[in-house]
Amino acid sequence: MKKVVRGFYSIAHAVKLCKPNVIAAYPITPQTEIVENLAKMYSNGELEGCEYVTAESEFGAASILVGASAAGARTFTATCSQGLILMSEVLLNAAGMRLPIVLVNTNRALSAPLSIWNDHQDSMVLRDGGLIQIHVETNQEAHDMVPLAFKVAENSKVMLPFMINMDGFKLTHAYEPVDLLDQDTVDSFLPPYNPPVYMTTKNPLTFGCYAPPHCYTEFRVVMQRAMMRALDVLEETYREWAEVTGRDWGGHVVGEFLDDAELAIVSMGSLTGMVRDVVKELRKNGVKVGLLKIRTFRPFPAKQVKEALKNANKILVFERAVSFGYEGPVGIEVKSALFGLNPEFYSFAVGLGGRDVPREELMKIITDVYEGKVEQGFHFGTVKEFEEVIV
């Protein structure tokens, strides 16, 4: 049933249908209304078989879910920015313990300077921790990815935390028509959580052991294998989702106009909609540009990225984060995936700390790159003249 709802509700409704057992909540803008919506459902008795708990911090919220997940519960939380960073020690621990906690990260810039607005710096900081990470473009996609996240995370071939990234404010606060799932559809897709191992007095097991040097590597090896297996599991599950709902979001990446594109533009998250719009307009004018939307960020679909971009002479990546001291993190990943092809490479950090990315700016950057007016490498988008206080 299509309804005009905010991004928050599209998440909360989907979470409810997934029948979680434990939800831990701690507020942070722009995530708060997700847990508030869930609180309202809990308060109204709509979350059967679920314990909703308000934690003393994001650190506590993630820790509560570690205990709950280890004890065999299906768990959910939402956070972003400083909250995600505060959770980070726990989430990386959960990944090592192979606990399939699902969380929604409403991407937001990091302090300092303080910013409540959107960019991708927060999730990028957790890039190497063993969490599955996907980025969504719309609230409908965010809504659809919730049951999928549980199904993939809880797959015995995977058993890793799963983080759905949706742009803070751009999506969370936006009203969009969303075709809301119903219980039967989700039930037919997502089986009850049946963990291969869990804490029970009937079969006492030790979780979170300590591993001396002679066996620590092996734990990391199996984690890496699980991450790489997740590439296939995700792809199968993306396909299955399309069959169940009729909504095909594509695989790890979605390419458009790439076959004959001289310039391929790479984008992730909500910015993709506008990039697509610009690409379409340029195409009408005979400019050979194409678009690659990256949906799965970890595990990184290097093979699919390389295949999609193999024909382009020039690659342009739009970033919402910086890997300080190097370049933009998405650009680094894409470049690495293209090893051996050697196209011209450009990446632009735009929209940091919620700065508006006007259509004209995207158009100008793309046209300049296409016409060879920009040097290869990493650039920031529009930057005003300013005085550095510390030099």
Added chain:
Amino acid sequence: MTYFASGHGACPGCGLAIAVRNVLDALEGKCFVANSTGCLEIISSQYERSAWGVPYIHSLFENAGAVAAGIELALKALKRTDEGKVVVFAGDGATADIGIGTLSGMMDRNHDVIYICLDNEAYQNTGNQQSGLTPMGSNTTTTPAGAIMLGKTGRKKDMISIAVAHGLPYVASASVAFHADIRRKVKKAAEIEGAKYIQIHTPCVTGWGIDGKQTITSAKLAYETALYPIVEFENGELTRVRKIKERKPVEEYLKIQRRFRHLFKHPRGQEIINLIQKIADENAKKYNLDL
């Protein structure tokens, strides 16, 4: 069935191993253990050599309170509350310092958890650094006794009062010198719904500089000098104290431990001993310990 198997890696005479065995025996193994990083986790959870005969989880140094809360919620949501009690084992550093936030959250929300603080009065796993529960005058590697400093300044953080202030239904201190008392308190705690805090004095052979045979004597002297009051609170009311027949001067407790040795040599050592005696006297008065 052994709930805490022999063959774990604790030092001979380790106080916390005695405490853990007594707690698990009192619960007859019907429990879920959340353990913070520290001595206990290192001596008991090594891959392929787990000493635990009960479901056990170690997550991080500072989150055992929250992890335990999560286990409790999961058992409730999954309707498995009959399987056993949720118990935390955490050291004094994990409890009074780095983990006090998640512990406070667990107590504030009144989760049905028995939180056991194994108080060996320093970060003993990393080699005796001061914690919030290190007593005054103690020589630790981060508060070393030197020419101008005489070990830890300031007194033990009063975690018992902090727990009581959270409105807990049950708060108690205990000591490995009194096994039966530990068992009674744990059994009692298990029968009470809500968050419970029990702080057990567990001497550390290496950190304190005592012989492995002196664990129980040392713990007993801490009680007999009123430096470790053994008390019990129910719903905020002090309901029971272990009275002291003939209170001993604190020197008797201090002199047998290497961590206080400097107090008997340093020109200002007596000043600190006097301050420690004052703490003992205050404890005796506060809890009416003298018989």
